[in-house]
Amino acid sequence: MPDSYERLVAKLKRAHLLGTVSGLLAWDEQVNLPPDSIDQRSEQMALVAELQHAAAADPDIGALLAELEAQSLLSDIVSEEEARRVVVREARRDYDRLVRLPADFVAERARHVSLAYHAWVGARKAGDFAAFAPFLEKHLALARQEAELMGWGDRPYDYALDKHDPGMTAVTITVLFSELKTGLLPLVRAIEASPVKAPAGLFNDFPVEGQRTLLTEIATAMGFNFRRGRIDVSPHPFCEGCGADIRMTTRFDTDNPLDAIFSAIHETGHGLYEQGLPLAHLGTPLGQPVGMGVHESQSRLWENQVARSRAFWVRFEPRLRELFPGRLAGVSKEQLHLAMNAVEPTLIRTEADEIHYNLHVMLRFELERRLFAGELTVAGLPAAWNALSQELLGLTPPDDRLGVLQDVHWSGGAFGYFPSYCLGNMIAAQFWAVVGKVLPGLEADFEKGDFSRLLGWLRKNIHEQGRRYDTRALVRHVTGEELTPQYLLSYLRDRYAPLYLA
């Protein structure tokens, strides 16, 4: 007879396994699903979500947790004991939430996620926000209902934020974003006013096959294990799955190879985090990521701090030129570097440079905050979007396709997710400052295409920690400081001022 802890872990792994099945269904939905097979997929998603919820809210888990909590697992003496303590603590947190969700609510929400996704695809194509509005209304109602069920009925948006980044509240984020905005806007406006402009139109006719080869080589050099993962094509790049099977996607445009490459590097950053979680603990909280902010810190660190650096391209620029003969004949190394670090306001978040990106997130955070506070209605969303876009980005979308309909997230009811992107930027920069101190000579590694020291450090300090720490505790543990936007501001100034304001 396995002991209580082993029985708990088996139950947790069962629920997690059903989660991985949902993940595969979701991946397939975006990569492969025939258009008229949507209804069945919605039903599949709903049923698996219901079963996964039932498995995770299994009363036996509650009983086992109570039993283990009563034991002397709360000491912090030996490593195996600490692992158990973390698993029990975090499993309790999950369980106490899950048992408050009725099965039919879980199934209904899963079904609505799938239906609303396809409604959004159609609405965006047609630029018809009104066609999507009822689906968004229902998602908002579901999100409020969920918060109510959880006992957060008076703070539904805080609940949404906490789901993505444990411990985060609207007030905390308002303070962090406000500090970031104060430091960022002068830099943004100065760069926008600079006579230096990144060269445009460098890339024409870069065949997909070459792009695929290059991004595969880069992902491999970064340390991604293709024996436990793959990269496919979808309209919106994403990363799905756990350490046992990672499905990343990118997209190809023959006139914009950097989009495919940087998207793939970004998703590989996510994939490396998942592959670095301890496989032995897969399915338990120790084998799970902390939250979306930390996840995003991993993708951003690779995409921005690493892959937009000069050192990175010492290794890969020759390969780029080799794979696309003649394409970059008249383009200097310096022009290429500037093109990879182009700063330009754009209407579309996913096309934004790493400076403006933060402003796109602030816009969405502000709108979500107002929606949940009842200061804004769904019907009023497009106008509010456009006004904020003008204020923060200096641009007003000509239509909703380029405005309020551009992002997939709300179609999945994923409120409280957007802030994670900006938190991820902050966390990445704060980690990077530590990396700069503890791993001297890293640039020389990068120039040789060797990322093993960096990956090793990330594995040890972040990936292998699983959910041992919450978002802010991890930042404290790794950096010795509270989360602050100041490292992001310094990093952005150090990288972009010499290029644009010298």
Place this chain on the structure above:
Amino acid sequence: MPDSYERLVAKLKRAHLLGTVSGLLAWDEQVNLPPDSIDQRSEQMALVAELQHAAAADPDIGALLAELEAQSLLSDIVSEEEARRVVVREARRDYDRLVRLPADFVAERARHVSLAYHAWVGARKAGDFAAFAPFLEKHLALARQEAELMGWGDRPYDYALDKHDPGMTAVTITVLFSELKTGLLPLVRAIEASPVKAPAGLFNDFPVEGQRTLLTEIATAMGFNFRRGRIDVSPHPFCEGCGADIRMTTRFDTDNPLDAIFSAIHETGHGLYEQGLPLAHLGTPLGQPVGMGVHESQSRLWENQVARSRAFWVRFEPRLRELFPGRLAGVSKEQLHLAMNAVEPTLIRTEADEIHYNLHVMLRFELERRLFAGELTVAGLPAAWNALSQELLGLTPPDDRLGVLQDVHWSGGAFGYFPSYCLGNMIAAQFWAVVGKVLPGLEADFEKGDFSRLLGWLRKNIHEQGRRYDTRALVRHVTGEELTPQYLLSYLRDRYAPLYLA
């Protein structure tokens, strides 16, 4: 409150829906799965199989069936009533079997299917039967155990056959195959001795893109709905899914475009059957195929009777020449027709022509029969295979890759499946004889690429019937006769004697 019948249907659809999730996991396993993600996939398959079994063996289904059986549904008066009668009758058949399978048996078998599949892939690659033998042993033990649980412990192979083609037994098949063999061998030997040989080496350097275009056009012309299905690539072509989402696969060889094309036509035949099942009844027995023999009759009828005909290629030969300019310059229409109807003994079943194919099936049936009867051990299988191969095909495999390890089926524990292929050939020919009488002028349709009358007839008489009839009853219903190999023999003589024995 829905009535009992509606509640039954909802329960059946829930179990079916979990079956479609298993189907997608299985499809993805063969099309996409990274090599080291196998263990997790095995666990996913086991868990979903367990849950599907629990849903299908739900005691509520038993109670609802008992209630409905006690009602006056057994009359055969109006169509809606008959539909209910069929659903209740067939659901009872399924249910009575499912409740005899313990959940842990279901999970263990599903897990073993996935592990044995990958063991077989490795063993086949290495030509190492001994590496696969223990997995096959375990599958045999599981199959015997299942038959035992079902109360068929004294006739485990009959149980395996009945699972694939309801009502079929080893004795029935032995009689049918014996009659077929008697008629077939003289034809086979005469063709093998004929001085006429199909031309070889006609196809070199046919780019994959052109093959993909052609087979997509053909599948579309046949009536396949790509809005509810897709075609991908896998090492072994197959068709997975139900009417709501069909996943077919093919494979490409630039020097053998006919393989991709005929494989795709074959799988499209399966796909059309699934898409033709009444969608309103999806998830109930009325929305399910009769069995594998009838399924195979649909793929074979399209692959052989239709797509190897002269009329079919009146429409598609010009397109073939157009898509591959210069490739068939010196090749006459007659040579092409002969190449498409090549008859040549081969070691590999999936490469066999439609005459020899039946001999490959007889070989496997005989070995399965002996294995289950205890006349043959797993260790003795390779030698027995080789001996029978020599006897039936006149060829002895030089190694097990080309012999006993060539097929995927046993790795999935799918004993009793192979005979369906040959039964499918017989059924297709018997249906085709009726088609020839009731749909005059069909060849003129085919010459224009119009398959709508044929598909309409198949839909009405076969697809839309779901599981109203069992295999032999359906043959009686459609053809007015018992299943017999005589139509297959006449069809083969009529097609091949003029080509090879004129």
